[in-house]
Amino acid sequence: MHVYRSHTCAALRESDVGATVRLSGWVHRKRDHGGVLFVDLRDHYGLTQIVAKADSEALRILDGLRAESVVTIDGTVVERGPEATNANLATGAIEVVADAVTVQSSASELPMPVAGDQEYPEDIRLRYRFLDLRRDRIHRNIVLRSNVIASIRRRMIDQGFMEFQTPILTASSPEGARDYLVPSRVHPGKFYALPQAPQMFKQLLMVAGFDRYFQIAPCFRDEDARADRSPGEFYQLDFEMSFVTQDDVFAAIEPVLHGIFEEFAVNRTVTAAPFPRIAYRDAMLRYGSDKPDLRNPIEIVDVTEHFVGSGFGLFAKIVEGGGVVRAIPAPGAGAKSRKFFDEMNEWARAAGHAGLGYINIKDGVPGGPIAKNHGEEATTKLIAALGLGPNDGVFFAAGKELATAKLAGAARTRTGEELGLIEEGVFKFCWVVDFPMFEYDEDAKKVDFSHNPFSMPQGELNALETMDPLDILAYQYDIVCNGVELSSGAIRNHKPEIMYKAFEIAGYSQADVDTNFSGMINAFKFGAPPHGGSAPGIDRIVMLLAEEPNIREVVLFPMNQRAEDLMMQAPAPATPRQLRELSIRVVDGPKA
Secondary structure (H helix, E strand, O other): OOOOOOOOOOOOOHHHOOOEEEEEEEEEEEEEEOOEEEEEEEOOOOEEEEEEOOOOHHHHHHHOOOOOOEEEEEEEEEEOOHHHOOOOOOOOOEEEEEEEEEEEEOOOOOOOOOOOOOOOOHHHHHHOHHHHOOOHHHHHHHHHHHHHHHHHHHHHHHOOOEEOOOOOOEOOOOOOOOOOEEEOOOOOOOEEEOOOOOHHHHHHHHHOOOOEEEEEEEEEEOOOOEOOEOOEEEEEEEEEEEOOOHHHHHHHHHHHHHHHHHHHOOOOEEOOOOOOEEEHHHHHHHOOOOOOOOOOOOOOEEOHHHHOOOOOHHHHHHHHOOOEEEEEEEOOHHHOOHHHHHHHHHHHHHOOOOOOEEEEEEOOEEEOHHHHHHOHHHHHHHHHHHOOOOOOEEEEEEEOHHHHHHHHHHHHHHHHHHOOOOOOOEEOEEEEEOOEOEEEEOOOOEEEEOOOOOEOEOOHHHHHHHOOHHHOEEOEEEEEEOOEEEEEEEEEOOOHHHHHHHHHHOOOOHHHHHHHOHHHHHHHOOOOOOEEEEOOEHHHHHHHHOOOOOHHHHOOOOOOOOOOEOOOOEOOOOOHHHHHHOOOOOOOOOOO
């Protein structure tokens, strides 16, 4: 028999009754039943109930151990009997009567229990993450993550993609988020940067003639944490393809994503390929977001024309000044009290907006300040245009177009949640396409890239030379699932003359491009194929599949919101010797 175990803690069944076995694991729970001790023994695979009988040496040893001590049990498998069977446990039809116990490691008093579903403060969970990872929900999440990555690899390889590893120590990029810098010992005063993404390297792989690349790529960005983004580092399915159009990229990744979600969805439905495509401008109009949650049936409607010369003076003035009015239907909300509508208005104000107007319809009679002032005939036309029923409601957002779209989008989400309209048990995918190539930066008072500066503009060089920059669209696209952006991607700009012109519009000289992107622009001068790709986020995929609200629940050793690793005490000061070796002197940071 093996020195530690003959079976795992999930393996034994009724067919093993009578067998002599050896199990090793952690003491999960203990229950004393009048001199007979029951212990749930846990390992990576599952649980087995151990019985230590009265006056036995096994009971004496186990009774003296704290939970989470590690033991090896020698014993005999017995049947529990119908009245004692645990149908919720894979090993629930049997138990092991302990004949001998070997203590492999005694646990100290726990800072947090592993058994049970209690929630504990984040700082305790992260400081003792190795204990947190023993908890069933978190353990299952990490196992799910491993299985998802393994499935992704198989699916990509089956499609002819080859896995390559791109550098971790690289050059800083002037675009995107803040870099993590790594000082060079052999080049005093110079720094490497950790890659924000393998963007340039994967494009160079296409230039080098590798047709289909993928990588489960670590990415590093000095960004603040939020629910769907880890501070510091994250992983993505990075891939790139040569001699492809946008449609080819979609056709390659859709079966992978659909297959992954279908494989791990567990009684949830998944959008069939091909995924719906929504133009960016339509997404902002109909959903108030470039990452629309299609589980919500509400669609925003532009009703600006209805308020030209309206008796509702506030909206009429906004429209006269070039603003817009957007309607957010609220099906069935007419049955709600006025308090519901007032609370929605207060919610909008608390979020920094001017507020939400509304009309509530009860038994076919419209009410509220807008209905009262807009005029009976005009209100009737508005309600008919929106297709509202006799007991529906509608909210209104008004102002400058972008701010109004964002408020309408947030109101759409909140209305859907408050009215219970969000469809459950589904993963709804879509592509958001046709992003604008450029946008106007109000702070810098200049035109800048709105998305990825290395994307191919639709219309290529001719568009850059003849069109208003703010009207140029790019071959850029996002994959969205249930309102979560999983990926950004693009067909790349592989022609030097187009790259120089695009950067010129954004205020960069040819010398700037040659300096900041020398590796890529030089490579393109020696023959580059048309190419494109994307990079779905692994962490976000697993977060959705695990139905977790926060990405930290699916990451092995996450940092806290201040980008601190509480368990390993990082970041930490460097020693004077280390600083001397790196030719670095630490200065005081900027004052708050």
